[in-house]
Amino acid sequence: MPNTITEQNLRALIDTLVKDGSRVVGPKAAGDMTLYEPLAGGTELVLGVLPRRSAKETFFPLCEDILSYQKMEGKMTVEDIDLSRLPSTVLIGALPCDAAAPGILDAVFSWDYQDEFYLERRKKTTIIGLACTKSDDACFCTAVGYSPAESRGSDIFLLPLEGGRYRCQIISDKGNLLVERYKSFFTDEEGGNALPLSQPSMEKLDLQKIREWLENNFESDFWKEIAERCVGCGACAFICPACHCFDINDEGSEGKGVRRKHWDACGFSKFTNHASGHNPRDVQPQRYRNRIMHKFKYYDDKFGQTLCTGCGRCVRACPVGIDIAAVLQEIMKYEL
Amino acid sequence: MARTTSPAEELLYNPCEAEIISVADLTPDEKLFSLRMTDNRPLGHLPGQFVQLSIPGYTEAPISVASSPTRTGFFDLAIRRAGTLTAEMHRKVPGDTVGIRGPFGSSFDLTAFQGKDLLLISGGCGLAPLRSLIQYCQDCRDEFARVAVIYGARNPDALLFKNDLAEWRNSPAFDCSVTVDNVSGGDCFYGSVGLLPALIPPLEVIPKNTIAVVVGPPPMYRAVIEELKKKGMASSRILLSLERQMRCGVGKCGHCTIEHLYCCTDGPVFRLDQVEGVRGAI
Numbered sequence: 047m048p049n050t051i052t053e054q055n056l057r058a059l060i061d062t063l064v065k066d067g068s069r070v071v072g073p074k075a076a077g078d079m080t081l082y083e084p085l086a087g088g089t090e091l092v093l094g095v096l097p098r099r100s101a102k103e104t105f106f107p108l109c110e111d112i113l114s115y116q117k118m119e120g121k122m123t124v125e126d127i128d129l130s131r132l133p134s135t136v137l138i139g140a141l142p143c144d145a146a147a148p149g150i151l152d153a154v155f156s157w158d159y160q161d162e163f164y165l166e167r168r169k170k171t172t173i174i175g176l177a178c179t180k181s182d183d184a185c186f187c188t189a190v191g192y193s194p195a196e197s198r199g200s201d202i203f204l205l206p207l208e209g210g211r212y213r214c215q216i217i218s219d220k221g222n223l224l225v226e227r228y229k230s231f232f233t234d235e236e237g238g239n240a241l242p243l244s245q246p247s248m249e250k251l252d253l254q255k256i257r258e259w260l261e262n263n264f265e266s267d268f269w270k271e272i273a274e275r276c277v278g279c280g281a282c283a284f285i286c287p288a289c290h291c292f293d294i295n296d297e298g299s300e301g302k303g304v305r306r307k308h309w310d311a312c313g314f315s316k317f318t319n320h321a322s323g324h325n326p327r328d329v330q331p332q333r334y335r336n337r338i339m340h341k342f343k344y345y346d347d348k349f350g351q352t353l354c355t356g357c358g359r360c361v362r363a364c365p366v367g368i369d370i371a372a373v374l375q376e377i378m379k380y381e382l
Numbered sequence: 383m384a385r386t387t388s389p390a391e392e393l394l395y396n397p398c399e400a401e402i403i404s405v406a407d408l409t410p411d412e413k414l415f416s417l418r419m420t421d422n423r424p425l426g427h428l429p430g431q432f433v434q435l436s437i438p439g440y441t442e443a444p445i446s447v448a449s450s451p452t453r454t455g456f457f458d459l460a461i462r463r464a465g466t467l468t469a470e471m472h473r474k475v476p477g478d479t480v481g482i483r484g485p486f487g488s489s490f491d492l493t494a495f496q497g498k499d500l501l502l503i504s505g506g507c508g509l510a511p512l513r514s515l516i517q518y519c520q521d522c523r524d525e526f527a528r529v530a531v532i533y534g535a536r537n538p539d540a541l542l543f544k545n546d547l548a549e550w551r552n553s554p555a556f557d558c559s560v561t562v563d564n565v566s567g568g569d570c571f572y573g574s575v576g577l578l579p580a581l582i583p584p585l586e587v588i589p590k591n592t593i594a595v596v597v598g599p600p601p602m603y604r605a606v607i608e609e610l611k612k613k614g615m616a617s618s619r620i621l622l623s624l625e626r627q628m629r630c631g632v633g634k635c636g637h638c639t640i641e642h643l644y645c646c647t648d649g650p651v652f653r654l655d656q657v658e659g660v661r662g663a664i
Contacts, residue, residue, distance in 0.1 A: 112395040115438040122438055126393055158647050159632035162393055264661045291636035293629055300439040312636060320627050321464040324600055326662055344642035
């Protein structure tokens with residue numbers, strides 16, 4: 047049973063995957079940031095850094111064409127997007143908070159109607175997750191039921207060992223297929239001792255209690271207190287691995303253009319505005335309340351999961367310093 | 383819009399082509415469009431459902447189907463000029479084509495209506511989705527007991543479907559009442575003047591054998607529901623159709639959510655008991 051891989055072989059595996067025609071996405075230096083981006087080869091993989099943005103773009107791009115149209119000789123022609131052309135992808139080095147998110151989003155993208163764009167990418171992607179060795183003050187995965195060693199969502203999970211090796215845990219059939227196909231990169235040695243993982247300081251929150259509090263405090267002044275300063279910039283939603291609201295718009299002229307699906311945010315003031323002028327969430331605290339309710343109550347009510355993996359990106363990105371973990375801790379202090 | 387792929391390969395977000403058959407003015411701001419799918423298939427909708435109307439370059443908007451599926455060969459959309467897409471739609475003429483996705487959403491449960499007295503109450507542009515049900519009742523009149531249509535608008539100019547209202551008022555099949563909030567000088571109006579909820583107290587309602595359907599602007603719901611409750615109507619016998627900003631129409635994009643409900647797929651037709659505990663619904 048192959049169960050370890052050296053860092054050198056991991057990078058060589060990326061080279062081979064790329065050569066074999068796969069799109070390989072992993073943490074990569076982008077200016078002074080690290081982002082999940084397509085890798086040209088194994089040397090580009092950056093290890094031990096939480097990328098600035100989440101890995102959700104691998105499945106759900108910031109903006110994608112969903113059809114194109116063109117008027118020819120007075121007749122409008124609409125062309126579908128050929129989803130079979132979406133490349134087979136390996137997402138490599140996804141940290142537990144990012145690797146877990148697609149598994150949460152599958153529920154919304156496949157209930158009732160199937161979102162082919164998301165699901166096709168999901169089907170064609172194998173996730174090689176990596177245990178987290180470097181957290182910061184904003185990280186709170188441990189508070190929402192995840193951990194630096196959480197393999198949920200990964201197809202293969204790598205645990206760093208001493209001496210530049212990784213222990214490979216095969217989680218799914220997809221993971222098994224990849225390891226079988228590229229067996230020569232893996233060895234069946236036990237490897238050395240595990241390296242120490244990161245230790246986010248936040249203790250597990252009672253998410254059930256938070257849910258109940260949310261249920262009873264829809265009209266609480268709390269929302270005004272914490273969210274009056276929210277400027278509705280949407281950074282928290284864009285940077286979040288689990289936020290998935292989008293809009294559909296046309297780009298181009300009447301004669302030729304594309305229809306696009308692109309990210310949106312429930313914090314934007316016009317997000318719920320109707321053609322009639324009625325806006326059900328017309329002030330910012332109502333919109334911020336929706337964000338918290340959606341993550342910790344509504345999504346759970348509907349799909350049985352919490353819509354947050356504790357990556358802390360929204361905490362780092364918020365221009366007015368709203369800290370979602372602190373908001374949850376504040377809620378914990380209240381009596382039900 | 384001609385498709386380059388067969389309907390079997392149709393993607394979730396891609397529209398099918400429909401042709402405008404006729405256009406009629408309803409009010410200074412609203413027009414009624416009759417359309418047909420260019421491949422001649424029926425739209426396949428049920429009363430209460432909506433479609434996503436699209437024009438290339440102008441994106442999409444959710445529009446309720448305003449005609450009954452019992453009337454075949456076409457379907458109606460009543461469209462208020464409110465944004466760039468609807469303004470462009472108002473410039474369209476018969477023979478022009480547009481994109482249609484759907485039908486989407488929940489519909490009125492017609493089997494539960496069998497043999498019941500129906501109170502079909504709407505205000506403003508709420509008559510558009512309700513017209514589909516009213517026409518269905520007209521065409522399958524024997525399936526129901528008494529049918530009352532109650533409609534209110536701001537003023538006589540704002541009344542939608544004036545021809546239909548006249549027909550329904552004269553029809554022995556319905557008891558049809560129309561009211562306007564106020565009549566400005568010189569308007570000729572045959573109905574009553576006053577707020578719509580005031581039309582409910584005089585009605586003879588047998589709560590156990592009645593189903594009420596309410597479609598209208600948000601403030602109307604609360605007042606009408608209060609009057610219906612006074613008549614002894616149970617929440618499970620009151621149906622609502624809620625308006626939200628549906629963008630995808632298929633329960634993904636998040637724009638139309640009301641707490642955990644997606645208005646586009648869980649709704650837009652809800653029983654009152656499904657939504658009265660849901661904050662922000664009505």
